[in-house]
Amino acid sequence: MGSSMSSCCGAEKVDRSFVSGAANSSWRMFTYKELHAATHGFSENNKLGEGGFGSVYWGKTADGLQIAVKKLKAMNSKAEMEFAVEVEVLARVRHKNLLGLRGYCAGAEHRLIVYDYMPNLSLLSHLHGHLKSEGRLDWKTRMNIILGSAEGLVYLHHEVTPHIIHRDIKASNVLLDSDFEPLVADFGFAKLIPEGVSHMTTRVKGTLGYLAPEYAMWGKVSESCDVYSFGILLLELVSGRKPIEKLPGGVKRTITEWAEPLISKARFRELVDPRLLGDFDEAQLRRVIEAAILCVQGEPERRPDMREVVAIIQGSDSRVAAKREGMRIESIRYGEDLMAMDQNSDDDVDAHDHDHDVDDDNMAGGKFGNDSSVYGVFGKMDVQKMHDPYAGYGGRRNMLHG
Structure with missing residues (x-):
C-alpha cells in the first residue's frame, strides 16, 4: 500500500x-x-x-x-x-x-x-430480505436485472483489459438504483487475468451455493466460474428460492437439486416464483432456464461464455434450439464438509485446496444473527430501526419503501 x-x-x-x-x-x-x-x-x-x-x-x-x-x-x-x-x-x-x-x-x-448510493439496495434485499414483501420485482424488472447483470459480466470478461473474474457473483452483490437498474458490485475478491491465461489456481473465496464445483473443490478459477454463479443467480431470480435452503429436519438442498426434476420434465412454469402470480412471459422464461442449464454444467468447458449467455436469453443464439427437448440440469452437490459449514444461503467461504475453512466474520451466526445474511456492499438496512438519513435535506426520496 x-x-x-x-x-x-x-x-x-x-x-x-x-x-x-x-x-x-x-x-x-x-x-x-x-x-x-x-x-x-x-x-x-x-x-x-x-x-x-x-x-x-x-x-x-x-x-x-x-x-x-x-x-x-x-x-x-x-x-x-x-x-x-x-x-x-x-x-x-x-x-x-x-x-x-x-x-x-x-x-x-x-x-x-x-x-x-443505491437507493433500492441489493437484489437479495428484495428476493429474501426485508423488502421482499413489497413485491417490486415483477417479471419485466427481473428480466432487466438479468440482462443488465449479464452485460456487466460481458464487459468484465471480454471488454476490459486485463480481463476480470469477479469471483463472488450473488444476489447481494447486484445493487439496484432508483430505477431498479442493476449494478454488479463488490470487487474485493476479483482476479485480473493476464492476456493468454485461461485459468488460475487460487485460494477459494466466494459464497457457498454459487461456487462452481471445480473452484470449490480445487481452487481452479476462470471466467467460467462466474458463468456458473450467474446460472445459479438465474434460477434464484426465476424461482425466488435461495441457492441453499434448509429443509425440515436440518437437511440442506441446493437450488439445482430442487430444480433438476422439474426441468427434466419440462415443467418450467412450476419453477416460477409464486409471488409473480403467473404474470410472466413463457418464451422468456424458457430462454432464461435454457441459459441457466448451460451455465451450471459441471464441466467448465461445457458452459457458454457470457456473450453467449446474453444471446441465448435474448433469443438470438439458436445453438440450443435443437436440444430443447429433454434438456437437463446437472445437480452438483457440494461435499459434506462444505455443506456442514453453511448456516444459510449467503455464507462466505474462505478455503484452500481441500482444507475448507470458513471466514468466521462472515458467518450468519456472527454479526448478523442466526436468521439473516450478508447483504452486500450496502449491508442489510433494518427499516424498523433505521433513522432517516435524508432528514434535514428537504425530505426523504420515496425509494426505499416503494
Whole structure:
C-alpha cells in the first residue's frame, strides 16, 4: 500500500499512480474529514449495514452527492489486500451495470471506499430480505436485472483489459438504483487475468451455493466460474428460492437439486416464483432456464461464455434450439464438509485446496444473527430501526419503501 496512500487523510496529497488508469477516471480522493462530515461522524443513524469487513454508512457530501462509505475495521494484511484489489478493479471499470468507484481514502488508521448510493439496495434485499414483501420485482424488472447483470459480466470478461473474474457473483452483490437498474458490485475478491491465461489456481473465496464445483473443490478459477454463479443467480431470480435452503429436519438442498426434476420434465412454469402470480412471459422464461442449464454444467468447458449467455436469453443464439427437448440440469452437490459449514444461503467461504475453512466474520451466526445474511456492499438496512438519513435535506426520496 505504501506511503503514497497514507497521505490522503493527512496532508491531503496522494500519488494517483496507486491505481492503474487513474488519469482517465472520474473518481477522486476524499479526506477523512470530508467523509466524517458527510456521514455525521459515522453516526449509527447513518449506518446501512455491518459485516466482517466493517461498516457501511450513508452520507451526503457538501456538494449534495449521496454516497455509501465502506469503512474497513481491520488493518491486517487480508483487509489491506482486499481493499487494494477492490480499489484497483473499481478504478478500471466503466460500465452502466457495474458499480464504479466514487473515491477512496487511505490513511495511517483508516481505509474507506466511496460508492454512489443505491437507493433500492441489493437484489437479495428484495428476493429474501426485508423488502421482499413489497413485491417490486415483477417479471419485466427481473428480466432487466438479468440482462443488465449479464452485460456487466460481458464487459468484465471480454471488454476490459486485463480481463476480470469477479469471483463472488450473488444476489447481494447486484445493487439496484432508483430505477431498479442493476449494478454488479463488490470487487474485493476479483482476479485480473493476464492476456493468454485461461485459468488460475487460487485460494477459494466466494459464497457457498454459487461456487462452481471445480473452484470449490480445487481452487481452479476462470471466467467460467462466474458463468456458473450467474446460472445459479438465474434460477434464484426465476424461482425466488435461495441457492441453499434448509429443509425440515436440518437437511440442506441446493437450488439445482430442487430444480433438476422439474426441468427434466419440462415443467418450467412450476419453477416460477409464486409471488409473480403467473404474470410472466413463457418464451422468456424458457430462454432464461435454457441459459441457466448451460451455465451450471459441471464441466467448465461445457458452459457458454457470457456473450453467449446474453444471446441465448435474448433469443438470438439458436445453438440450443435443437436440444430443447429433454434438456437437463446437472445437480452438483457440494461435499459434506462444505455443506456442514453453511448456516444459510449467503455464507462466505474462505478455503484452500481441500482444507475448507470458513471466514468466521462472515458467518450468519456472527454479526448478523442466526436468521439473516450478508447483504452486500450496502449491508442489510433494518427499516424498523433505521433513522432517516435524508432528514434535514428537504425530505426523504420515496425509494426505499416503494
